[in-house]
Amino acid sequence: MLLTDDLLLDYKRCQRRAFLNAYGSPLQKDPERDFLLKLRQESQQHLKNVLNEHYPDHEEPQARQKHWRTVAEATENLMKEGAACIYHGVLVYEYADHDDAVGTLRARTITLLGRPDLLIKQPGESKYGDWQYWAINIQLGRRPKPEYKLITAFNAYLLGFIQGQLPPYSEIILRRHNYHRVDLSVWIPKMEEVLAECLKMLDYQTEPEVFISRQRCSLCHWYSHCYEIAQSQQHLSLVPGVTPSRYQYLQSVGVLSLESLAAISPKQFGEAMGLEIANQLQQQALSLVENRAFRRAITGKKSVASIPTDDIEFYFDIEAEPEQNLDYLLGVLLVDRTENSQRFYPLLAEKPEDEFRVWEEFLELVHTYPESPIFHFAEYEQETIKRLGQLYQTPRPVIDRLTARCFDLHHQVTQCATLPVESYSLKSLANWIGFQWRNQGVSGDQCVWWYDRWLKTGDRSFLQAIVQYNEDDCKATYHLKNWLADFLS
Ligand code: SF4
Numbered sequence: 001m002l003l004t005d006d007l008l009l010d011y012k013r014c015q016r017r018a019f020l021n022a023y024g025s026p027l028q029k030d031p032e033r034d035f036l037l038k039l040r041q042e043s044q045q046h047l048k049n050v051l052n053e054h055y056p057d058h059e060e061p062q063a064r065q066k067h068w069r070t071v072a073e074a075t076e077n078l079m080k081e082g083a084a085c086i087y088h089g090v091l092v093y094e095y096a097d098h099d100d101a102v103g104t105l106r107a108r109t110i111t112l113l114g115r116p117d118l119l120i121k122q123p124g125e126s127k128y129g130d131w132q133y134w135a136i137n138i139q140l141g142r143r144p145k146p147e148y149k150l151i152t153a154f155n156a157y158l159l160g161f162i163q164g165q166l167p168p169y170s171e172i173i174l175r176r177h178n179y180h181r182v183d184l185s186v187w188i189p190k191m192e193e194v195l196a197e198c199l200k201m202l203d204y205q206t207e208p209e210v211f212i213s214r215q216r217c218s219l220c221h222w223y224s225h226c227y228e229i230a231q232s233q234q235h236l237s238l239v240p241g242v243t244p245s246r247y248q249y250l251q252s253v254g255v256l257s258l259e260s261l262a263a264i265s266p267k268q269f270g271e272a273m274g275l276e277i278a279n280q281l282q283q284q285a286l287s288l289v290e291n292r293a294f295r296r297a298i299t300g301k302k303s304v305a306s307i308p309t310d311d312i313e314f315y316f317d318i319e320a321e322p323e324q325n326l327d328y329l330l331g332v333l334l335v336d337r338t339e340n341s342q343r344f345y346p347l348l349a350e351k352p353e354d355e356f357r358v359w360e361e362f363l364e365l366v367h368t369y370p371e372s373p374i375f376h377f378a379e380y381e382q383e384t385i386k387r388l389g390q391l392y393q394t395p396r397p398v399i400d401r402l403t404a405r406c407f408d409l410h411h412q413v414t415q416c417a418t419l420p421v422e423s424y425s426l427k428s429l430a431n432w433i434g435f436q437w438r439n440q441g442v443s444g445d446q447c448v449w450w451y452d453r454w455l456k457t458g459d460r461s462f463l464q465a466i467v468q469y470n471e472d473d474c475k476a477t478y479h480l481k482n483w484l485a486d487f488l489s
Helices: 006-015 016-025 033-052 066-082 146-165 184-204 225-233 244-252 258-263 267-273 275-290 352-367 380-393 396-405 409-416 426-432 444-456 460-488
Strands: 002-004 085-087 091-097 108-116 118-126 129-138 169-173 177-182 312-321 326-336 341-348 374-378 407-409
Touching: 002 006, 002 184, 006 016, 006 146, 006 184, 006 244, 016 409, 033 129, 033 444, 066 085, 066 146, 085 244, 091 146, 108 146, 108 380, 118 258, 129 146, 129 177, 146 169, 146 177, 169 184, 258 275, 267 275, 267 312, 275 460, 312 352, 312 444, 312 460, 326 380, 326 460, 341 352, 341 460, 374 380, 374 444, 374 460, 380 396, 380 407, 396 407, 396 409, 407 409, 409 460, 426 460
Parallel strands: 002 108, 129 169, 312 374, 374 407
Antiparallel strands: 085 118, 091 108, 118 129, 169 177, 312 326, 326 341
16 A cells, blocks of 8 residues: 555545545546646745755756656665755655454555655764755745644654654745744654554545535535535535534534434534524524525624615725735726616736735725725725735825725624525625626636736736626625615615
8 A cells, every 4th residue: 555645645634535536536536726736836936946045956866767666766875875955855665564453364565655855964873874864845835734744744754764763853944935843753643643544544445424614625626526425415514604523513413414403403402512603503504404594693792783875885806816915906896876877997906016006096986985885795805905005105094984984794794694505605695696707617716827827928818807707796795785785674
């Protein structure tokens, strides 16, 4: 059985993903998304920058065939010779194992394979002499996430067998070339635990249950496959608010289906997770079963602002490029209720350096009607007003007056209503009330890719696609506001 560092990383992120990567049919995989391709390119560029800046004299194992076995041999030859820095080496450790869980002793060979980005020679003991190697992994992330630490501990673990000496540390190089040292006395035991579980799952081919978690699953190449299964089972993970731990609890008290969650009295499971959450989950399930929206009871000290209405209203949505910390499109839909008309203003930075100009145009536009409310969906737009205000030194009172006019419809809808949706994203909510985007299946991620393509190719069709998407986002926000105001009245 072959277990690689990549597979272990998948296992740490989602056990099912590791299983499908090992045993799933490639035909069921989604095609690679443009946004992921962009991330991969950025990651490769980051790796190159680190190499050029810090390790220009690295050596790469040379093997006639690119099979991992021959590259592993070439890597060990470089280690024996005492190369100062080895780039793209392969570490392999094989051992025989016995499994007697089913009564008959079964022998199999387990191959562990790691591909650390760098192996760095350090003073110390090893079977080669008075030197040893430490593993370094180069990551694009800003923080040393536990899964990065786990993988670099895995590579150090393999080094321990190969060079006959476990190194004391491994290192991770992060986005701004920050070094993070991983204490292996802490991380090797944790890694061994995960490794044993992962080997067991692969060995017994036990397929982990599907559990859709938006954040984790949205960029996974098995998403369509898993989502189809979850939908066919009406899986409880599709109910907003059902987290893995709440799901475990619901299972333990016999709530196994959407119908049973809709029918149960919240008092029966309110003690374990709090009555308010229990109520919310039950109402959410009922809303999905009956396909209708409910008004949410406002409990305790909470109060909810009423939705403003004005002759002139603004609907505001931003497209951003997180990598460059750039807000390149400030889209504003101006709705004139007296004239029953709408006009869309795509305030677009065709070049990143135009962000300031776009910010000034935005200020000018929203000041034409200085009392009108500015509707948006979720917190990003208000945060961006503050960020741009600070960056471009807009006077504080101007920013304060502007943010006081902002009205977050996501906050409002989640406080006041339960809708039969699988998520409280703008897309899910607006789709349910009947709004359709002209370009179906596009997301904010896709716009990030399109903007990158525009900057690299100068092809204006990418900009047009972004503007159309952003205009639809603003219109969807407008529809949602109308629907919510009607519903709550
Ligand atoms: S879609 Fe989600 S549940 Fe399925 S493999 Fe990917 S991360 Fe795991």
